[in-house]
Amino acid sequence: MSDAVAIGVDCGSTTTKAVAIDSGGRILYSVVERSHPRIEEQTERCLALLRERTGAAASVPIGATGYGRKRIAASRVLTEITCHARGAFFHTGKACTLVDMGGQDTKVIRVGPGGDVQDFAMNDKCAAGTGRFLEVILARLEVPLDEIAQRAAGEARPVSISSTCTVFAESEVISLVAQGEPVAGILAGLHRSLASRVASLAGSMAADADVRMSGGVAKNATMVEALGRALGRPIGVLPDPQLVGALGAALWVR
């Protein structure tokens, strides 16, 4: 008999994540795919794979979150904020301030001592300050995500880059490359700029708090370090940071 008691699906703007958990909240199997516009088809495929690998019955409840949450046939549909908070609390077991940097959203959530959402802030109107911002600029610099740490290492002087608008920042980077600025300096400047924007979003929520990070961008150690510097405190990255939303969704229906 399968140990899977709940499934969580986080259908984000960039990637779709699905997890199956056991009664203790342990992730038995997970799927991460680039998000497809045909949400229903993609979700069905992910669910079929989860069920096949874990032996989860069709009756196992599903919690859905993320941009595509309303298109998923789920037992419970919740926003990313509520799910990330739940996922983070599962890992920490205490109050914390969670910075979730996803594809198009950056959220700062104050999680209470009981795991409740006490306050939150999200980037508004513009995706500058999110994973997409990094993706766009890295593509322009032709730096693969997994090479950031290596390419940004060293004594490079960070170049100042505006973070008001992703499109404008991209033009700025093109111009910097043309002027012969070393990629390491541009990368350092890029992370610093992004971190300062997130720190400003966090405002007082990050003061005197145990700051944790989730979301795909949390896998980028250079970003975690830059954010820690901007907030003036070390940041703890949650285990499987990209899966925290899906885990939270599963925990809600466990």
Added chain:
Amino acid sequence: MITRRIQYELAGRVFGPALLSFEAWQKRLKRRGKKRGPSPFGPPLESVKKLKEVMSLHYLEGRYADGAVPVAWVTSGFPVELLRPLGFHTVYPENHGALCGVQRIVPELSDAAEKEGWSRDLCSYARTDLGSVLLGKTPAGRLPKPDLLACCTNICQTVLYWYRCLADHFRVPLVLLDTPYVYGEARPHHLEYVRDQLGELIEVVEKLTGKRVDMDEIVGIVRKAREGTRLWGECLATARARPAPWTGIDGFFHLAPIVTLRGSEECNAYYRLLLDELGDRVKRGIGGIVDERRRLLWDNLPMWYGVRELSTLLAERGFNFVCTTYTNAWAEAGSRIDPADPMGSAVLAYTHIILNQDLPNRLDIMRRLSKDYSVDGAVLHSDRSCKPYSIGQIDLKERLARELGIRVLILEADHNDQRAWSPEQGNTRLGAFMESFS
């Protein structure tokens, strides 16, 4: 002039009522046999029919007002009581702007204004109005041309520049009442400054109309204005009951008479009717929404183009806006009006408008409303178009949350331009906010 006057009077007294009765009859006929589907809202207010009638007649009369009676276009915070005795028909571009917002025609109007060089960063009421003037397009059929523009800076400074543009377009005089920003309480020299301007203003309007302002008439109108604001305040206060007999969104719409017809008997008669109905609903336990579980405060102007969707999203989960700082502003200011000292009290009342007061004052008002209406949370609309209303909301949020232990959300949108509202992002924030209560 005489023909025009006859048309104006007939529009308000004969054609208008006949047309509205005909429309109402057609609607009844269409609805006959149809049952109301499942809805998170309580039964609709009966007074809405009368509200529609009062406002439709006002706009219908307006179509024939120019050439018949003097016409003034005024800002919402202008002491209109001074104009009424001289027989002015008043047009409120802000109220008309809201009408355009509800009808979702603002992008088209704004585009016309932007094409002429006004920036999209300007207030969307200003862009709506200027665009409407340029295109001659309005859901009201036609707006009468102004003989006078009357502007008071107690709501913002934009109105001054906006009305200057109107003055230039229509080539008519602009009167300005400049109200110094109030920190704490207004100082005597501030009040004296505003009072002097009232005197100058009376001279201009007397010259324009060729009539003398009769103080007795002003006293009568001020008395009615005070009564109107008192009645409006009582209507709002019925929402202190659990469940609140109406929604804050209803309040946004029922605000129209106190804004546009303040000081008139028809305005007061309307609010007596509404108050009776609300009182009756309280007695019978009828709520604005079917299942009121959480009560919220709304700060700032509404999103006119999306109020119904927003209200439905919340009502479906048992959330109701039971009070708003915006609708309260008209009850709050009126309490200072005193018929025994019409000029002095008008100066006091119009200088102490919420938007002309500092943050501690605004916090006091929000704190008081939160307690009086027993709210569980607050949504502060950060209105891209209305900076004076939106500034300081981050501090207000933290203070309200800390002092009252309530949950507070800042929601970014715009009061009239739907292009500045991202429904997906906005609804996710509202969804998470509501989930945080469970």
